[in-house]
Each structure stands twice: as structure tokens, then as C-alpha cells.
Amino acid sequence: MVLDKLGSTLRKGVTRIGNAIFLDKKLLDSIVKDIQKALIEADVDIELIFELTQKIKKLGLDENIKGIDKKEQLVTLIHDEIMNILGGEAKELQLKKKTKIMFIGLYGAGKTTNIAKIGFYYAKRGRKVCAIGLDTDRPAAMDQLEQMCEKAKIPCFVDKKEKDPLKIYESYKKDLDKYDLVLVDTAGRDGLNKELIAQIEKIDKKVKADLRLLVLPADVGQTAKTQATEFQKALSIDGVIITRMDGTSKGGGALTACAESKAPVYFIGVGEQIHEIETFNPRNFVNRLLGMGDLASLLEKVKSATxxxxxxxxxxxxxxxxxxxxxxxxxxxxxxxxxxxxxxxxxxxxxxxxxxxxxxxxxxxxxxxxxxxxxxxxxxxxxxxxxxxxxxxxxxxxxxxxxxxxxxxxxxxxxxxxxxxxxxxxxxxxxxxxxxxxxxxxxxxxxxxxxxxxxxx
Ligand SMILES: Nc1nc2c(ncn2[C@@H]2O[C@H](COP(=O)(O)OP(=O)(O)OP(=O)(O)O)[C@@H](O)[C@H]2O)c(=O)[nH]1
Ligand SMILES: [Mg+2]
The missing domain is CATH 1.10.260.30 (Signal recognition particle, SRP54 subunit, M-domain)
Known part of the structure; x- marks a missing residue:
């Protein structure tokens, strides 16, 4: 599971709260310290961590709340606050009957891979999906998209000779109309620069994408905030896909940073295989981190341990x-x-x-x-x-x-x-x-x- 270290610390914290005979300052401090350490390791913004742990301490030391009530409120607080810093209540990505999604991001972010993954995901759910390669900058981009789409068993339109993405799009326009979900691969850059912005805008003018999804690798941690904000300003993105959650402990930072910059995370990539992608929903995610189906069953466990x-x-x-x-x-x-x-x-x-x-x-x-x-x-x-x-x-x-x-x-x-x-x-x-x-x-x-x-x- 991704972020398993953070998850195991949170689970331990909740269990210690549930099992505690005396929930006093020292015990609370030690639980808070563990949670802080795990959140820092997950690269969550220090200010968010401070706010969260202050809330836990304030409630934990509130003399007016006692016994099981305090335990319940503390567990609910931890659950809800972590959920909030991960983006709070979120909607699933809403697709229209016919949707074009443009994948945007820097070099190596995971655009091409995730086109195949998302194509695979929606094809399995009955959508008629195809991909089109408009990355004419990187020499092997078209071959890679082709190979990936083959794995996903979705049709893919590429042109290995044409250097103008707009012409490629134009040449396949009629074919694309036959699909209800079109995934558009674009070129990356080292950083967000004017040239990339201009290129994306030019392509989008032609493609008229319904959704622009920014692809971000989880290992950028909390610097995802700058990236998400900049891309949002320059290209008005509709949401984010965070990839490579499996290979880093910094995923917490990337997730919370996107939440801070109000960019909804719709999918997370959790491995190199085609099926290793998950829809991201903060509530389900935090429930899983805490090792419980939902808050109610978590509280039940705390109650029965008391x-x-x-x-x-x-x-x-x-x-x-x-x-x-x-x-x-x-x-x-x-x-x-x-x-x-x-x-x-x-x-x-x-x-x-x-x-x-x-x-x-x-x-x-x-x-x-x-x-x-x-x-x-x-x-x-x-x-x-x-x-x-x-x-x-x-x-x-x-x-x-x-x-x-x-x-x-x-x-x-x-x-x-x-x-x-x-x-x-x-x-x-x-x-x-x-x-x-x-x-x-x-x-x-x-x-x-x-x-x-x-x-x-
Ligand atoms: N472990 C892991 N690797 C991933 C994941 N998603 C993508 N990758 C790997 O990340 C690398 C880069 O992915 P690409 O899809 O080529 O990235 P890109 O954004 O298309 O890159 P450019 O075309 O160069 O701009 C590849 O080696 C992928 O296998 C993931 O969720 N987990
Ligand atoms: Mg690519």
C-alpha cells in the first residue's frame, strides 16, 4: 500500500488512543510526536502538520471531555483532519458522454504511461477509448505510446514522421469522432516555460479538450504546490494525476500540496503495470490509511477496546x-x-x-x-x-x-x-x-x- 509508513503510524496512534487507560498529556504528546514525524517523512507542509497536531493536543487536553467521548472525538478529529488536508470530500472525475482529455506535464511525469493506464481503466468500464500521440518533440514518444496502448488494448493514433501536432490531430479527426473517450498525449519540458504554455494552448485550440489533467510525479513532494499552482494559472487545469506513489514516501506532500492549491487529484499511479492506477478519494484513502473500512467501524473498534x-x-x-x-x-x-x-x-x-x-x-x-x-x-x-x-x-x-x-x-x-x-x-x-x-x-x-x-x- 502507498504511504504505508504514515498509515502504520496513524493506525498505531489510533490504537494507542483506543487502548489507553490514562489518556494524559505525556501519552498524547508521544502520539502527537509520532504523527508529526510520520507526516514530516511523508513531506507534508510543516504548517499543516502544526495546525493538525495543535488541534489534536487541544482536544486531547480538554478537561471537559472525558473517557470514551474523548477517545471518539480524538479519533474522529484525526480521521477528518487528515481527510481534509488530503482534499476533503471529493467528487469522482465526471466524464460526459463524449470526452477528450489532454494530459499535460513535465518530462518524465508519467503522461504517456497514464494515458494507457486510464485508457485501460475506462475501457474496462465500458467506454470506447482511444489515444492520440501529439508529442512530436521526443523521438521515441510515438513508439512508447503505441507500446503502452497495445498493453492496454486500446487503439492508438500516431504519426512517426509528422512534426506538427496540429496536422497529426487534423489527419485523425474523423477517426477520433468514433470514440467516446479520447486521450491526448502531449510533450513535456524540463520546467513550465512560455514555449510549453504556447504549445499546449495551440494544441488545445485545435483539440478543444473537455478536461486538462496535470500529471505530477509523487516524488516532487510538497513542491507539487508550486507546480500545480503555476500550471493552474497558466493553463487552467481541471485536475491532477499523481504518479509513482509507490516509489516514494513523499506522496503525502504531493497529495496535500494539490489540496492546498485546490487542484483535485483524481487518480494516483501506484506501480509500473497497466492496472496499477487508483481513483483518488480522500475519504476512502484515509479510511485505508487508518486500516478501517470507514470511520464508524474505526470508532467501534476504539469503543470495544475501551x-x-x-x-x-x-x-x-x-x-x-x-x-x-x-x-x-x-x-x-x-x-x-x-x-x-x-x-x-x-x-x-x-x-x-x-x-x-x-x-x-x-x-x-x-x-x-x-x-x-x-x-x-x-x-x-x-x-x-x-x-x-x-x-x-x-x-x-x-x-x-x-x-x-x-x-x-x-x-x-x-x-x-x-x-x-x-x-x-x-x-x-x-x-x-x-x-x-x-x-x-x-x-x-x-x-x-x-x-x-x-x-x-
Ligand atoms: N513505479 C511507477 N512508475 C511509473 C508510474 N507511472 C509512470 N511510471 C514510470 O515513469 C516513467 C516516465 O513515464 P512516462 O509516461 O514516459 O512520462 P511522460 O510524462 O510521458 O514523459 P515525457 O514523454 O518524457 O514527457 C516511466 O518509466 C514509467 O514506467 C507509477 O505509478 N509507478
Ligand atoms: Mg510521454
Whole structure:
């Protein structure tokens, strides 16, 4: 997927918001910092990033909004703001029954390739498409268009000898009338200069294109703003195709820059193959970046990851400095609802990073162990649950619990060991520090090591 780094950071941010027990300033700062870094890497304008993250912080720190409401509003804000900087609500490219599209852009932007891609795209959707080559500047331009159109299986009109694009057009005019979508290839330049403007205007006077689409490569990043604005001023373009989104991390910059210069992006190129083109719609794009079909299902996920009562309870427990097997069981329960071990780890502030380093097979093994531990806990007496230390060296009690829960004494001991470790962790941290995700590094390493199975249970 394009912009996958930005996507994974945003998904992580949203997940951390959903899973957070304490959504405080430190946690928020750390999420905002990650989002900022990812947006900078995607080459998004620093001012846009600043505005966006200020909004997240302002809402995040608003004392009047609490709990799940705040989580929902934050996720909605991130979703909507990213969608807005990508261009907001957008319409699909509207084609008339008969449409001529002229492709405009600098050298190597992707005009010729995208004529074939878009031709292929619309031909598949039932349009009668053809292409015409009017790039008489570059020697191999006609051959390239021919080859590309052959791949797309669309007819293509070229003249390898004629040097006047207007004459080429005139000679095929009657043929072109038979098609309902005509794609016009034009020559590029190193930069937008008077000569290119004059040439395009001259061709367009003849062709009378319904749409002029600017082709921009994604690797220009946010400088796309200058290009889009200049082309818009000089040639009144109707929209943009951003190509090579697959080969750069700067695509975010190109997309947001076009949105800023009010040039709608209609398509993005995501690979060299003929079918590797996608219609661009900011809403769908952001939904995909966030890893969800739509905002509603994203919010649903955030809601189901939130157990307000559980969070309150743990918060109180931590403040009291208490942590019993019941709390551990509660966490296991919540983890089971969420469905995976890494969620449990990310619920413990500061543990998200450790979870990411654990291989999946190991997590599955741990999940199985967790379910055994859960049945072990349910075979204990109230007193044992509240005071797990009382079980230490009590071989007969441990054997009873093992038997009652269909596990082994080794597993019960492992559970007690894990509990001790977690308790140690809780005790070592003051609650504020823990809430902000500042878990002692050594302790985190110790837990991560155990989870990795280096310490045998
Ligand atoms: N990876 C990748 N490569 C692309 C994409 N779109 C175009 N390209 C490549 O970009 C290069 C330039 O594309 P062209 O279509 O020749 O560009 P042009 O604008 O017609 O260039 P000129 O005719 O020289 O002005 C080619 O090697 C294409 O294969 C894309 O979406 N992804
Ligand atoms: Mg070309």
C-alpha cells in the first residue's frame, strides 16, 4: 500500500488512543510526536502538520471531555483532519458522454504511461477509448505510446514522421469522432516555460479538450504546490494525476500540496503495470490509511477496546499500590475480548513497543498460556486471589489449583512468577509515571525478555 509508513503510524496512534487507560498529556504528546514525524517523512507542509497536531493536543487536553467521548472525538478529529488536508470530500472525475482529455506535464511525469493506464481503466468500464500521440518533440514518444496502448488494448493514433501536432490531430479527426473517450498525449519540458504554455494552448485550440489533467510525479513532494499552482494559472487545469506513489514516501506532500492549491487529484499511479492506477478519494484513502473500512467501524473498534470500569479500577489499584491476581485476571479477560496478546501489552502504558518486537508465533503461544492462567485463577479461593504470595511454597495448594483447572503445577508457578514480576513493575513505578508510559527501561526489558520466552515458564 502507498504511504504505508504514515498509515502504520496513524493506525498505531489510533490504537494507542483506543487502548489507553490514562489518556494524559505525556501519552498524547508521544502520539502527537509520532504523527508529526510520520507526516514530516511523508513531506507534508510543516504548517499543516502544526495546525493538525495543535488541534489534536487541544482536544486531547480538554478537561471537559472525558473517557470514551474523548477517545471518539480524538479519533474522529484525526480521521477528518487528515481527510481534509488530503482534499476533503471529493467528487469522482465526471466524464460526459463524449470526452477528450489532454494530459499535460513535465518530462518524465508519467503522461504517456497514464494515458494507457486510464485508457485501460475506462475501457474496462465500458467506454470506447482511444489515444492520440501529439508529442512530436521526443523521438521515441510515438513508439512508447503505441507500446503502452497495445498493453492496454486500446487503439492508438500516431504519426512517426509528422512534426506538427496540429496536422497529426487534423489527419485523425474523423477517426477520433468514433470514440467516446479520447486521450491526448502531449510533450513535456524540463520546467513550465512560455514555449510549453504556447504549445499546449495551440494544441488545445485545435483539440478543444473537455478536461486538462496535470500529471505530477509523487516524488516532487510538497513542491507539487508550486507546480500545480503555476500550471493552474497558466493553463487552467481541471485536475491532477499523481504518479509513482509507490516509489516514494513523499506522496503525502504531493497529495496535500494539490489540496492546498485546490487542484483535485483524481487518480494516483501506484506501480509500473497497466492496472496499477487508483481513483483518488480522500475519504476512502484515509479510511485505508487508518486500516478501517470507514470511520464508524474505526470508532467501534476504539469503543470495544475501551473498558471504562476496568480502566478506573486499575487506576485506583495503581494509586493504592495494589495489584492482585484479580487485576491480572481482569486484564486477561479484557485481552481475550480484544483477541490478542499484543493488545494486552499495549494496554500497559509503555509496553506497546515491546509488543511489536515479539514474533507472532510466540504471541500465540502466550495467548494459550494466558487462557490456562485464567482457568487457574478461577480455581483459586478469594483469599488466594487477593494474596497470591500466600501460595508460595504451598505445594499442596498449588497442586490443588493445577488439578482443579486442568493445568500443571509448573504452569501455576509460572503464573505466580508472572504476577510477581508485574507487581514488581507496578510498585517500582509511581502511578503518574506509569500512566504517562514512562516505565522503567530495565523493567520493560525484563518483561519483554520473559514474554519472548527466554525465561522458561
Ligand atoms: N513505479 C511507477 N512508475 C511509473 C508510474 N507511472 C509512470 N511510471 C514510470 O515513469 C516513467 C516516465 O513515464 P512516462 O509516461 O514516459 O512520462 P511522460 O510524462 O510521458 O514523459 P515525457 O514523454 O518524457 O514527457 C516511466 O518509466 C514509467 O514506467 C507509477 O505509478 N509507478
Ligand atoms: Mg510521454
Amino acid at each position: 473498558d471504562e470500569k476496568q480502566a478506573k479500577r486499575i487506576e485506583e489499584r495503581l494509586k493504592e499500590g495494589k495489584f492482585t491476581l484479580r487485576d491480572l485476571a481482569g486484564q486477561l479477560e479484557q485481552m481475550n475480548q480484544l483477541g490478542s496478546m499484543d493488545k494486552l501489552l499495549s494496554m500497559v502504558p509503555g509496553m506497546g513497543g515491546a509488543a511489536a518486537k515479539i514474533p507472532k508465533s510466540e504471541l500465540e503461544k502466550q495467548e494459550k498460556k494466558m487462557s490456562q492462567w485464567k482457568s487457574a485463577i478461577s480455581s483459586m479461593t478469594e483469599y488466594e486471589i487477593e494474596n497470591p504470595e500466600s501460595l508460595e511454597k504451598q505445594t499442596s495448594r498449588i497442586a490443588r489449583i493445577a488439578k482443579g483447572s486442568g493445568t500443571t503445577t509448573t504452569e501455576i508457578r509460572a503464573l505466580l512468577k508472572q504476577y510477581k514480576l508485574l507487581k514488581e513493575m507496578m510498585n517500582m513505578q509511581n502511578p503518574e509515571k506509569l500512566a504517562s508510559g514512562q516505565i522503567d527501561k530495565k523493567m520493560m526489558q525484563k518483561i519483554a525478555k520473559q514474554m519472548k520466552g527466554k525465561v522458561k515458564f
